[in-house]
Amino acid sequence: MADDTKKKLPRKALPPDAHIETLAVREGLPATPWGENSEALFLTSSFVHPDAATAAARFANEEEAFVYSRFTNPTTMMFERRLAALEGTEAAIATASGMSAILLMIMGLLKAGDHVICSRSVFGATIVLFEREFGKFGVQTTFVSQTDVAEWRAAVRPNTRLLFAETPSNPMTEVCDIAQLAEIAHAAGAFLAVDNCFCTPALQQPVKLGADLVIHSGTKYLDGQGRVLAGAICGSDKLINGTFMPVMRGAGMSLSPFNAWVVLKGLETLSIRMAAQSANALKLAQWLEQQPAVDQVYYPGLPSHPQHALAMKQQNNCGGAVVSFTVKADAGQGADAQRLRQAAFHVIDQTRLCSITANLGDTKTLITHPGSTSHGRLSEEQRLAAGITQGMVRVSVGLEHIDDLTADLARGLHTLND
Numbered sequence: 001m002a003d004d005t006k007k008k009l010p011r012k013a014l015p016p017d018a019h020i021e022t023l024a025v026r027e028g029l030p031a032t033p034w035g036e037n038s039e040a041l042f043l044t045s046s047f048v049h050p051d052a053a054t055a056a057a058r059f060a061n062e063e064e065a066f067v068y069s070r071f072t073n074p075t076t077m078m079f080e081r082r083l084a085a086l087e088g089t090e091a092a093i094a095t096a097s098g099m100s101a102i103l104l105m106i107m108g109l110l111k112a113g114d115h116v117i118c119s120r121s122v123f124g125a126t127i128v129l130f131e132r133e134f135g136k137f138g139v140q141t142t143f144v145s146q147t148d149v150a151e152w153r154a155a156v157r158p159n160t161r162l163l164f165a166e167t168p169s170n171p172m173t174e175v176c177d178i179a180q181l182a183e184i185a186h187a188a189g190a191f192l193a194v195d196n197c198f199c200t201p202a203l204q205q206p207v208k209l210g211a212d213l214v215i216h217s218g219t220k221y222l223d224g225q226g227r228v229l230a231g232a233i234c235g236s237d238k239l240i241n242g243t244f245m246p247v248m249r250g251a252g253m254s255l256s257p258f259n260a261w262v263v264l265k266g267l268e269t270l271s272i273r274m275a276a277q278s279a280n281a282l283k284l285a286q287w288l289e290q291q292p293a294v295d296q297v298y299y300p301g302l303p304s305h306p307q308h309a310l311a312m313k314q315q316n317n318c319g320g321a322v323v324s325f326t327v328k329a330d331a332g333q334g335a336d337a338q339r340l341r342q343a344a345f346h347v348i349d350q351t352r353l354c355s356i357t358a359n360l361g362d363t364k365t366l367i368t369h370p371g372s373t374s375h376g377r378l379s380e381e382q383r384l385a386a387g388i389t390q391g392m393v394r395v396s397v398g399l400e401h402i403d404d405l406t407a408d409l410a411r412g413l414h415t416l417n418d
């Protein structure tokens with residue numbers, strides 16, 4: 001059946017030029033006949049049809065309707081529509097986690113014999129997924145520099161189908177040039193997908209810079225309060241509903257309606273959380289730069305950051321809310337890995353407010369030692385190649401008062417070599 005004759009689900013009447021802040025609280029589905037103001041949570045696995053013929057039309061996809069929550073649920077659809085509106089894409093599809101969004105993307109786009117180019121600095125589980133799991137099915141991945149565009153260009157092969165980037169990177173906060181990577185991808189007839197977890201659409205809209213697909217871990221800033229796992233892919237209607245939806249129907253990496261509802265409500269405060277947490281992060285980064293016990297600060301909002309100008313252009317003049325820094329070990333005792341690790345552990349262990357956890361994107365400030373947690377399974381050589389020393393500490397800055405955060409870190413930094 002032609003798409004224009006297909007019976008569609010209703011849309012909310014919103015101004016065509018509504019801003020992101022408005023879309024974040026208003027986009028979704030129209031209210032039910034009960035007129036609820038806050039979006040309803042539909043905990044139901046299946047949906048009832050008025051008669052057998054309607055059921056048949058809905059199963060044949062001739063009528064857009066809710067059928068079964070593996071692939072259609074009103075709460076999940078509200079989250080998908082709202083996130084797509086924020087990213088400026090035609091559509092979005094929700095998944096159970098950020099990792100399952102990447103799994104769905106690869107199952108939908110690629111087949112054995114296809115080739116992927118991926119930044120070496122992406123999320124650790126993403127590297128494992130590409131290298132080990134997709135490798136088993138004959139999809140090969142070349143890992144390249146986060147920042148050297150020439151390496152991406154040189155890695156292109158005739159069978160390259162996808163470029164995959166994440167910016168800024170974790171924990172080094174290195175920024176890659178989305179517009180340039182989009183050019184390379186499109187010249188090669190490939191797609192560019194960007195993991196937008198660190199910036200969220202409040203700061204960066206990769207599709208506006210030329211990306212084809214945006215990957216999200218809703219677990220991080222979209223929920224923003226550390227409550228549920230969630231994920232999504234945003235992109236064109238053709239890719240989301242034509243390519244990925246059939247895979248979702250078969251493979252079922254579906255987001256639960258409850259988790260969709262939590263993240264949907266999280267989106268309402270996304271812009272103000274990102275602005276407030278980024279402002280806190282900038283102040284913290286500036287303060288850290290002044291501390292004698294701190295060796296280096298990694299934060300795209302600082303002029304000292306190697307990709308500061310690109311970050312400001314690409315991220316709406318904002319550095320985001322993740323700051324990393326390295327501590328100095330006592331020079332007299334040698335700055336070897338063990339001393340650096342002790343110094344970093346000391347700073348972390350002296351905090352009383354910060355939560356020691358490797359998660360990120362919470363209203364609470366989270367602190368972690370990448371060298372022994374998120375990047376602990378790498379060899380010391382791999383870690384050093386990525387710039388992650390044992391003296392590195394990563395802070396996902398929350399909404400606490402900045403003076404309380406600096407006091408929390410000062411306790412350890414000021415007693416480092418006592």
Ligand SMILES: *Cc1c(COP(=O)(O)O)cnc(C)c1O
Pocket residue numbers: 097098099100123126166195197198216217218219220229230231
């Ligand atoms: C956490 C994270 C993921 C994975 O998301 P989950 O929801 O934990 O599966 C992917 N990419 C980035 C950048 C992340 O930080």
